[in-house]
Amino acid sequence: MADGGAGVTEPLKLLSPAKLNLFLHITGRRADGYHQLQSVFQLLDYGDTLDFEANHSGSVTLAGDDLGLAPEHNLITRAAALLQSGDRGAHIRVHKRIPTGGGLGGGSSNAATTLLALNHLWRRGHSNAELQRMGLRLGADVPVFVAGHSAWAEGVGEQLSPLELPPRWYLVIHPGCHVGTGEIFSDRQLTRDSPPITIAAFFRGGSRNDCQDTVAKRYPEVAKALKWLANFGNSRLTGTGACVFAEFSSETEARAVLNRVPAQWTGFVARGLNRSPVLDALP
Ligand SMILES: C[C@@](CO)(OP(=O)(O)O)[C@H](O)COP(=O)(O)OP(=O)(O)OC[C@H]1O[C@@H](n2ccc(N)nc2=O)[C@H](O)[C@@H]1O
Numbered sequence: 019m020a021d022g023g024a025g026v027t028e029p030l031k032l033l034s035p036a037k038l039n040l041f042l043h044i045t046g047r048r049a050d051g052y053h054q055l056q057s058v059f060q061l062l063d064y065g066d067t068l069d070f071e072a073n074h075s076g077s078v079t080l081a082g083d084d085l086g087l088a089p090e091h092n093l094i095t096r097a098a099a100l101l102q103s104g105d106r107g108a109h110i111r112v113h114k115r116i117p118t119g120g121g122l123g124g125g126s127s128n129a130a131t132t133l134l135a136l137n138h139l140w141r142r143g144h145s146n147a148e149l150q151r152m153g154l155r156l157g158a159d160v161p162v163f164v165a166g167h168s169a170w171a172e173g174v175g176e177q178l179s180p181l182e183l184p185p186r187w188y189l190v191i192h193p194g195c196h197v198g199t200g201e202i203f204s205d206r207q208l209t210r211d212s213p214p215i216t217i218a219a220f221f222r223g224g225s226r227n228d229c230q231d232t233v234a235k236r237y238p239e240v241a242k243a244l245k246w247l248a249n250f251g252n253s254r255l256t257g258t259g260a261c262v263f264a265e266f267s268s269e270t271e272a273r274a275v276l277n278r279v280p281a282q283w284t285g286f287v288a289r290g291l292n293r294s295p296v297l298d299a300l301p
Pocket residue numbers: 039051052053054055120121122123156157158159174175199200201203256257258259
């Protein structure tokens with residue numbers, strides 16, 4: 019129950035979802051060096067858990083799984099700092115399941131979930147569009163998680179149109195290596211001039227991930243995982259990797275392939291979501 023205006027409420031437990039990039043085309047480059055993209059973000063029912071407790075301490079504390087990051091570098095703390103003022107405080111506990119730096123948007127999702135949760139608990143009253151703009155300062159993938167809908171994306175990923183994607187199950191494999199986004203975007207051989215496509219063309223098929231060949235060349239384990247998964251479906255890289263995925267029409271089919279994933283890799287099966295569970299959990 020609310021405490022009558024001071025902004026302290028019952029603890030709030032939220033699933034911070036992962037995403038896949040169902041395709042990723044690089045269509046150009048901005049004057050500041052950032053790449054212009056076209057992508058489809060598919061939200062997943064697999065994610066991290068974030069617990070929020072509002073208090074009047076005037077500061078934000080973070081507990082739970084340690085990512086080896088100083089708290090001030092954690093995107094959860096950085097998102098909270100954008101909304102904190104006066105004696106507003108919070109204790110946040112994070113349980114990570116999304117592999118970090120895997121192209122699954124875990125850090126961005128955590129930042130978005132934090133913006134949505136604290137805007138609510140602290141009664142900041144920002145609109146969703148305002149939170150998206152604030153989130154973009156933390157990372158290009160934050161706005162889609164704030165908007166909370168699977169989406170067609172352009173720009174650097176912040177120009178979003180919600181999409182209704184057909185129900186699908188995904189097998190995601192983590193090949194065990196860590197791929198730096200900056201390193202891939204600075205590779206000279208990266209394709210940077212893909213012609214823009216329409217949403218209808220995406221649904222007809224024929225899209226790809228323009229980062230995939232560059233990542234596979236630099237990371238042999240990614241190439242191996244793509245090749246192995248291609249035995250069971252259309253395998254593709256998400257974001258700038260390192261995770262690869264294939265889609266299935268049933269959970270049973272996806273789990274049958276998960277059971278055969280070679281022991282040196284980890285994987286999970288997830289259902290595609292059109293709407294983020296965070297939006298459903300908040301009034
Ligand atoms: C391409 C995507 C698709 O989801 O890859 P993943 O990070 O999910 O793998 C993202 O939009 C990634 O966005 P984000 O995660 O915010 O990128 P950052 O870590 O900030 O980017 C690191 C560096 O990559 C380059 N960069 C990033 C995004 C972009 N559209 N163009 C770029 O050139 C910039 O040099 C930047 O300094």
